[in-house]
Each structure stands twice: as C-alpha cells, then as structure tokens.
Amino acid sequence: MTPETLMTTILLLPLLGAIGIVATRHHPNLREGVTLVTASLVAILVVIIANQFLAGKEFVLSLAEPMPGLSIAFKIEALGMLFSLIVGLLWLVTSIYAIGYMRSHNEKNQTRFYAAFAVAITCALGIAFSDNLFTLFLFYELLTLSTYPLVTHAGTAEAKKAGRVYLGILLGTSIGFFLLAILITWFVSGTVTFQQGGVLAGKLDPAWAGLLYALFLFGIGKAALMPFHRWLPAAMVAPTPVSALLHAVAVVKAGVFTLLKVTLYIFGSDFILSNNVTGGLIWVAAATILFASMIAMSKDNLKARLAYSTISQLSYIALGAMLATKSGLIGASMHIAMHAFSKITLFFAAGAVLVVTHKKLVSELNGLGRAMPVTFAAFLIGTLSIIGLPPLGGMWSKWYLGLGIVETTQLLLLAVLMISSLLNIAYLLPIPVRAFFSKPASGEHYTEIKEAPKTILFAMIITSSACIILFFYPDPFYQLASLAAGGP
C-alpha cells in the first residue's frame, strides 16, 4: 500500500469499526468481534507505518482546504509516530480487557461504549498525524466530544455532574485560550503548519512569546496543568477501560503531545531557549507535579488517587517540553510512552479489583494480594515503573528529564523531581504492600475471591511485561523521541 492509502485506512478503520459495532448491536459476540478485528488491524497497520517511517518513507496526506491556507492535512513525524504507536497498540490490549470488564461488570449501553471508544481512537490518531494546528484542533475538539458519552456512561447524577465539569473545562479552555492562541499564531506568522524549528522566530516579538505560550499551555486543557486539572478526576466516573486507555493514555497524552508539538514546531526550541520564553511558566508544571502528588496521597479512592498521579506525571512531560533542551525533550517524549504503559497497568489492576470485589477504596485492599496475586504483582510493576526504578521502563524518561534539568542548571527543578519521586513512593507503593502484607481489617479471609476473568489478566500481563521489556529495549521509542528532539 502507498503511504497515503495506509494513512487513510488507519484513520478510517476505527470509524468503520464504530459503524460495524452499531450495526451488530443485537449480537454482542459479533459486536466484540468487530472491535477486536478493527483494533488488531489498527495495531498491525500502525506497526507497518512505524517500520516504513523509520526506514525513511514520507507520510503526507491532504484532505481539504476549508479556508485559504488552513487545510486539513496529515503528515507523520517522529513525535506523532510515537504517540500513534502507543494509541494503536494499547487500543488492542484495552479492547481485550474491556470485553472481560464490561461483561463481568454487567454494564449497560455497551454498544454506545464500544462505538464511542472507536471514534475516540480515530480522533487520537488524527491528532497524532495532524500536519497543522487547525487539523489538530479539529480532532482535539472531536476527541473531547466523543469521550463525553463515555464519561457519562453510567447516566447517574454523579456522572452527569462529572460530564459537565469535563466538557466545561476541556471545551472552555480550548475555545477560550487554545483557539485564541492558534489565531494569534496564524495572525503573526501567516501559517499554522508545523515546521521543524518553529514558525514564530523572527515574527513574534519575544516580549509577547511568554504570553502566547501561556495561552497554549492553559488552553491545552487536556495536559491537565493546574488550575485546569479538575476534569481528569471527574472523568474517573467512567468505566475503567475508559479511564485506563483514554484518561491515562489517549486523551491526556493528546494534551501533552500537543504541547510538545507547539513547543517544537510552532515556537521551536531555539526560539524558546534564546528568549527564555518558558522561564516562569515552568514553575506551573513544577507546582502541578508537587501539588497533584500531595493530593494523590490524601485520596482513598483508588481511581482518584491514580488520576491525581496522572496529573502529576503529565506535568513531567510539560516540564520537559518547557525545558526545551534536547535531553528534556527526549525525556518528555519518552515519558509519553513509559507513563502510558505503567499507568494503564495500574488502571487495569484497579479495574480488576473493582470487577471481582467491588472495592474502590485503598483502605479496603488489605490482604487482597494473596487472593489476587497476578493483579497485585502487575500493580507493583506499574508502581515501580512510575516511580522510575530499574529494571523498569519508567527509569529512562526520568533519567533524560533529569539530564535536561542539569543542562539548564536550574537545580531547584531537580529537587522537585526528587521530592516527587519520593511522593510517588509514598502514595503508590503502600497499595501493593497493603494488599500483600496487611491482614484484612475485619479479620475476614478472602477465600471466595479469585483472580479476575482471563481477558483482564491477559491484558494486565501484557502491559506489565511491556514495562519490563521497555527497560531493556527502549530503542524504538528512544529513536523516535530523539528524532523528534532534533537529530538522531
């Protein structure tokens, strides 16, 4: 297949899948079959594209030009390749997981769930491949809208309220700030196409650059920087597969991915470094890292704790982007991948516990480790990877982020990173420890409880092994990250 057909196919596949899912709504087995087939094809295609891309092939696709100079166009570059690879591969794993989860949990409206999920994947891939800010913005907004039915899936008053917060913050920031920032970019430079080295250098008065960057930083609400982070904990009312793939990987990573794209291809790292554009803003990320970790410690609800952990980890990526040094950018890009695998494992495990025991609180987990050893072993691996310990993939991204900070000699930021790692230990590690070593509070014995259904276990084992494999073999992601940061 030519590059164009490959790109068109992979973008259309999830959409066609969604139609197929709706068409087969009266036959659940067939419907899940459609999901699995589509997800497998997407995973295969994304790997094929990645191989051809690394071999030096160009992937360019232009669809339409709604307004003069503003086109809906796609072009794959290293960073987008990295993001799409994660989304494409993890969708398959999540689909396997979701089938076990949704059925054991007896969720309603499963057709809507799978269909909206597939549409969200198209949007995430659209974001990954977009060649300009306009296309990116289009899919960015569609991603928000397509995930809304997933967030409000339960249909309860709580879900509805969460849905309001979700839409309110994500659409609000994107219309209020992001759109304005895109328009200013267009106004100043006459283009919104991503270009190596940025488009603003020499056209934007450096005095205003910080302000424009702030508009982007807060406008990209999906990056969940404080104070626009509330939507993410709110989104946790969604079924666990949604929290796992969309609100730990696709949606939030779309946010930080956009931020990285803007940093690299709109501002350009040289422009940022030479004008100290992000000097003050970087502390917003630093503060988010610390505060979110502290809030995570205070949360007893497992998914809420993981959500705040995600907020904190996302700001690592934002921080790396704003460092704008080569190592910082590599660290940030790699953290997109490493955090994705670790956090999805944690959510998978949390969902497994929920399905089997209906327990949502950390304080209820004592002693469950013996009843569900695989689940909590996976949780432990994910935890260690998030903390950034060898031999797990999470180490690499933290390593490069640390290097990036050392390069800029802002050593106070290094302290932030270290404190945060300690906080990670403090709020994540007690969970598997409690499960394995503490006794159940009421003295009851979990003889009835067994491991979750096989599909759930299978998905967890895959992602947790990926965390280990990525320590020894981070190469594909490292290669893409360093390409994105400007040179092999």
Add this chain to the structure above:
Amino acid sequence: MEKHISLLLVVIPLIAAPIVAVLPRGRLPWLITLIITFICAILASTQLWTVLHDGVISYELGGWAPPWGIEYRIDAVNALIALIVAAIAAITLPYALLSVEKEIPQHQIPLFYSAFLLCLTGLLGIAQTGDLFNIFVFLEISSLSSYALISLGRNRQALTSAYQYLIMGTIGATFFLIGVGLIYSQTGTLNMQDLAKLLPEVVQLKTVHTGFAFIMIGIALKLALFPLHLWLPNAYTYAPSVVTIFLAATATKVAVYVMLRVLFSIFPNEFALATPTYELFILFAMAGILIASVYAIYQTNIKRLLAYSSVAQIGYIALGIGFASTKGVTAALIHVFNHALIKAALFMAVGAIIYRIGSCRMGNINGLGKQMPWTFGAIVIAGLSLIGVPGTAGFVSKWYLLFAALEQDAWVSAAVILFGSLLAMIYVGKIIEALYFKPVTDSNKSVKEAPLLLLLPTWTLVLANIYFGFDTSLSVGVAETAADVLGVVNMVSINDS
C-alpha cells in the same frame, strides 16, 4: 427570460399569494407554495451565478431609466441575501406540510401560505431593489405579513406577541421612513446609486445627519440589535414553528443587508466613521452577546432560549459590521449565511419535538433524545455549530470574526466573542442534558421519532452545517466578493481596548 430574473423573483411570489389565498382547503395551497419557493430558489441561484460571472445586474422597472424609475440593482451582496432567503424558504416548505397541519386550524391554512408568500415577496424585494423608498415598501409588506403569521400561533400569547412586534416594527419602519424623507429633502433622489453620488456634497448638513440617525435606529429595531430586541423573544416563541424557522433564518438577515447598504453603499464610507456609529455598534453588540446569552441560559422554553441566542448571534454580526473593515464585514456576511443554517436547523428540530409532544418546555422534553435519536442528533450537531466547534459552519464564522478583531487589536471584542461561545456551550448543553439524561416522563414513553418529512429538511440543513465547515468556497468566497463590492475602506482602526 434571463434578464427578467431579478424582477420575476419578486413578482412570482407576489402574484401567487392572492391565488393561494382563494384556493380550497387541503394540500393544494401547500403544493403551489412549494413549487413557487423552489422556482424562487432556482432563480436566486441563477441570479447569484450571473452576478458572480458577468457582474452587476441592473434592471429598470417598466423601462423607466433611473433615477426617475425604480431600478433593481443586483450585486454580490444582495444576490447572496436573496439566495439565503429563497433557499431557506424552499427548505422550509417540505417541512411545513405536516407542521402547519398540526399547528394551524384547517380553515386558515390557505391564508397562512398566502401570508407566507407575501412575506417571502417582501424579503426578496428588499434584497432586490436599488431604491431606498422601495425598501420601505417591501419592509412593510414583509412586516405586515409576518405580524399575521405570528398571530396564527396556537397560544393566546401569540396575539400579544404579534401586537408587540406590530408596535415595535411600525416604530422602526416609521423611523426608517422619516430618515428616508429627510435625505430625500436634501438630495431629491431615492435611487441608491444616485444617492451615493449626491450625498458626499451634502454630508455636512445636520438634516442628513438626522436622517442617517433615524434610518440607523429604524433598521436596528428590525434587526433586533440589543437593546432594541424586545419584540423578538416573544415573537419567535409563540409563532408557529414554520414561521419561527423562516423568520429566524431570514428576516433579521435582510435587515443586516439594509444596514450594510446604507453604511457602505449609500453613504460615503467616511461619513459613519466620523460619527460614533461604529463605536455604538461595538458597544451594543458586545452587550448583546453577553446579556442575551446569559438570558438564554435561564430560559425554560427552548424556543425562547434559541430566540435569545439569536439576539446574541445578531450581536456577532453587528460586531463584524462595527469593525468597519473588509475583514469585519466579510465575517458579518459569513455569519449571516452560517447563522441562517444553524438556527433554521435548530428551530426545525425543536419544531419536530413540538410536532410530537406539543410543547418545548424544559420539563416536558426530558429523555426524548432516546426516543427521537435523529432529532436529537440534529440538535447536537447544529448546537455544536452554534458554539463554533471546528468542523462546523459556526467555526468558520468565529474564525473570521476573531481574525477581524485581532486585526484591529480589539482584544476586548475578541474576549467577548470567545466568552460568548462559552455561554453558548452552557445553553446548548442545557438542552442536550435535558434530552439525553433526564428520565423520560410517563406521558412521553410512547413518543416516536418525528416523521421523515420533518427530518429530511432538518438534516439537509444539519449536513449543510458540516459541509460549510469544510468547504467554504461558497460562503466565504461570496462574502469576500460582497465585502469588496461594498467597498469597505479600512481607514481608521477603531480601538476598543
């Protein structure tokens, strides 16, 4: 035939109106009206095509040469407006059959279609004519017929709202007429081309200034520019669904056109710039966007909610005019086009709900989204377009409007535009939440999807909303040509920050 198109566009519905009025009851009046509106739509498209390819059309009524006789003068601006009016009428008519049968007593149906055709005549006439007094005549034709149309609404409040509109509309028309008279007294002509030539010599006169002010206020009333909008929410709420759809999409748009003509074609560009006209425009536009949007949020009747939203959207259009730049006027014209698509689609979808349950109050529509998925889908997509989500027509409007604001460093206006979108998000969200999440009431459990004849026109417009979000060569292209024709000169940047 070719060269009579411009006249036929007005004359055909005018002649058809009395014929339809005396037709027997049944579906014949509807059928004739349907055919007439389709003919008008075809003529209007041909006219626009001709103007874009061969330039301005000048048609002398009865062979009397202007400025003595009445001249119909069609350029890209009014060709666009005429097309919007005729096309919306043609899309509304298939929808009208069932909706009108449901909402209007049998014996009044022929009269209804007759009044509808007169209203169409008036609106098309305003768009076609090149004569200032002639505009007044057509303005009255369209207004009088719309009072009648509104009063046909099912609730008794329809009568009071029609009366309210009658009073306000007449004041507006009178103001317009006084203004025209004052200007005639100084120039001795009513032909727009002629006025454009003669006015520069007399612009310093106080009489001309006074005339200008009268005309502006008169049109602003018709336009429902905040704070002269008070007639609009009631009129839109209590009118029959079809009337609301048609008026919301066309009546105020035609008033916008007259405003643009007076500001840019008839008076010299510098004239309005030397007066506080544009500053007032921007001020009232911003106030309208914010206040009307907040009002919309608190409405419990969906038609009234959308009516207040219309007032806010007129604010966007007025803001574009207020920038007094090519970009601003282009943005205003684009929004005239796009907003017609958006509001017509929304009012159609709400009309479908009324068709099924006889009400559109917040409490009554709960949970209908599941029973009427297509209607619900139409409200969602048109609602997103109203908010201005990318991929919809509404986004294109907002983009151009924001660009026009940035061009003049009008940061306050830009902030208001964006904030208005956020408010729109809240009131659209309210409708969607009610339809989607609230449990369905017992009396509505058996409600079915609206009939196909209502859904097809609705979805035609919904798809148009998406289409014009991706292909803007028609909407933006014509609007740009039109702004060029108006000869807007960017002289002084008005700084509102």
